[in-house]
Amino acid sequence: MTGDTRFTLLASYNRWMNRRLYDTAATLPHEALVADRGAFFGSILGTLNHLVVTDTIWLKRFASAPEAPGVLTALDDTPMPTALDAIPYPTLPLLRERREWMDALILQWAATLTAERLGGSLTYANTKGTAFTRSVLGLATHLFNHQTHHRGQVTTLLSQAGVDMGVTDLLALVPDEG
Structure with missing residues (x-):
């Protein structure tokens, strides 16, 4: 069985955007990456750590x-x-290494998301210990939506620092069928 193509597309987009985001962030000095910019996770590096x-x-x-x-x-x-x-990776090179590893893992995992798996549920506890049981489809969708949400924040922070990310739309990876 092969995975759901929607999730393999999202995992591919996730890796593509993260690579571009890290390439763009790498044009800034460390001080600019850790500067508190008033974002929910403070800095560019703080927000990128949050995603990992x-x-x-x-x-x-x-x-x-x-x-x-x-x-x-x-x-x-x-x-x-x-x-x-948490800031487990205090520098962009360390964080990027982990991000690359994680994105490869997410691609492998997405390839396992069959209709049967997506139709199931997952019971888990949040970071406060509250238990939930939710659909795997909804939770997998959340994983990718959460990435997009915070990457959007980072692109704004980069823009405020004078760096343009360029195209960020998923559409860039959707093949033209015409």
Whole structure:
């Protein structure tokens, strides 16, 4: 069985945008990346760390399901983050290395999202310990939507720092069928 093409497209877009975002961020000095810009996670680096932290949390939750795909065992040695505003990677090069690794894992995981898997549910606890049971389809969609939301914030922060991201639309990866 192959994965749902919608999620493989979203995973490909996720990696493509993250690479472009990190390339753009790398044009700024470290001081500009860690400057508090009044964003929810303070800085460009803070927001990018938040995305790695939350992707780790969600993928570890998906890995906890009894029918979890084997690709997620790559996270076995990764501790579960406890704070959404943690900065486990204090420099862009360290963060980028982890982001690249995570994006490759997300691509592999997305390829396992069959209709059967997406039709199931996942029981998990949030960072405050509150339990939920929600559809895998909804949670997988949230993972990618959350990325897009915060990348949009980062592109605004980059723009405020004088750096233009250029095209950021998913449409750039949707093939023309004409």
